[in-house]
Amino acid sequence: MSIRTFGILGAGQMGAGIAHVAAAAGFDVLLADVALARAEKAKADIDKRLAKAVEKGKMTEEARRALVDHIKPVEGVPALAPADFIVEAVNEDETLKKQLFRQFDEICRPEVILATNTSSIPITRIAAVTKRPTQVIGMHFMNPVPVMKLVEIIRGLATSDATYQTTVELCAKMEKATIVSRDISGFIVNRILMPMINEAAYALYEGIGTAADIDVGMKLGTNQPMGPLELADFIGLDTCLAIMEVLHTGLGDSKYRPCPLLRQHVDAGWLGRKTGRGFHDYTAKG
Ligand SMILES: NC(=O)c1ccc[n+]([C@@H]2O[C@H](COP(=O)([O-])OP(=O)(O)OC[C@H]3O[C@@H](n4cnc5c(N)ncnc54)[C@H](O)[C@@H]3O)[C@@H](O)[C@H]2O)c1
Structure with a gap:
């Protein structure tokens, strides 16, 4: 499956950062939070940071516009139904993440991979609440995402090789280096x-x-x-x-x-x- 649209849930510091690098890599991004206003603010903040980069001559005005045009703020989980790949970046709360993964499983097409940016929660436990545990993976970006080169990838017990390969390729498109951690609380970093x-x-x-x-x-x-x-x-x-x-x-x-x-x-x-x-x-x- 070719991936064009990234669905990101949680427009806090990590979700906004992931939206930034995904858009910079040319993906269309649906950036969702509990309220539309939060996702819109995240997009406005990205735009402000890019404006500073333009001022400093580090980026062209066209590149700035192209990047922000790739990000569409939306509200709630259902708005992410058209996404080809999901990254969840809500608060570090296992109950909340499990509840949201059950919802993703219902609304996303069967082939869609569900990634979580969790910093520490075992992927196997999150994957187990879905009917697609082979397509659930940990994709742990570092903060601030546009600056930090690393993504720590965590395979749950059931994560397939195909899911892993696709995730590594997406990281490469976003110019991130990857490491792999076993699925033990806290991972490596x-x-x-x-x-x-x-x-x-x-x-x-x-x-x-x-x-x-x-x-x-x-x-x-x-x-x-x-x-x-x-x-x-x-x-x-x-x-x-x-x-x-x-x-x-x-x-x-x-x-x-x-x-x-x-x-x-x-x-x-x-x-x-x-x-x-x-x-x-x-x-x-x-
Ligand atoms: N902060 C870091 O340095 C860092 C680094 C790597 C990974 N992480 C992980 O990334 C995740 C997010 O962390 P953060 O620092 O961006 O947190 P944050 O508090 O900045 O943002 C969390 C966002 O999730 C949103 N949210 C909460 N419940 C939601 C729901 N039901 N639906 C939609 N949106 C919802 C909140 O409104 C908020 O905007 C956590 O799992 C964290 O462990 C954080």
Whole structure:
């Protein structure tokens, strides 16, 4: 089957990023969220970023227009019925993702592949709620999607070779490098990254250093482009907590227990950059 139309559910930071790279690769994109206004805002934000690239001479005005014209904001799951390939990018919530995959299974043509951008939830469990587990796959983009080269691909127990091949080819068209992970909670990247972020939250919780010193320490001391607390704020503290919970319950080892301070920040609604405050305060920085 030739793939022309990408259906993306969830127009948050990841869904918008995936829409951007899919449109840049020439695919038609249906970008859906719970409300049309959210999908429209995501498209407007992509357009604003492209306008800056045009200003800086990094992109032509024609290329900008062509890219945004490929993105059509829509509302809800049913609007994705015409898609040839689905990528789900809603919040990291297994119950929600399963509910949406049941709906995709009903509305999408039988040959359509259903991919999830989950950061940590086993694909096999999501695939099992559909009647097409051979066509369900993990397609874990990195944030920010237009900048980061990697897509981590996760095959569920039933994922077919054909589904895997098609997904790898789509990643290549979007100029992404791929790695393959076994379908174990957290996969490769977050199995390693998230415990480091959680440990940084513990270091802050135990008063070992200030948030600024922890971040500068890891940036200058271990040559990371962002400190772990700054990175957590960028990812979203709700997403970080959800991933730690998947690691903790999925692997059953107490070393993955989420830091109480991380949980408290989420309880307070301090979710990081997206709410203006997380481990750091962004309200003054605009
Ligand atoms: N943030 C990261 O750095 C990162 C990196 C890789 C993968 N991920 C994964 O990507 C997914 C999305 O993360 P995000 O950071 O974009 O979150 P986000 O909070 O920025 O966006 C989630 C979006 O999903 C929408 N949504 C929720 N329920 C919906 C529904 N029923 N129908 C349609 N839309 C719905 C929300 O309105 C919101 O716009 C998660 O599974 C996350 O684990 C995140």
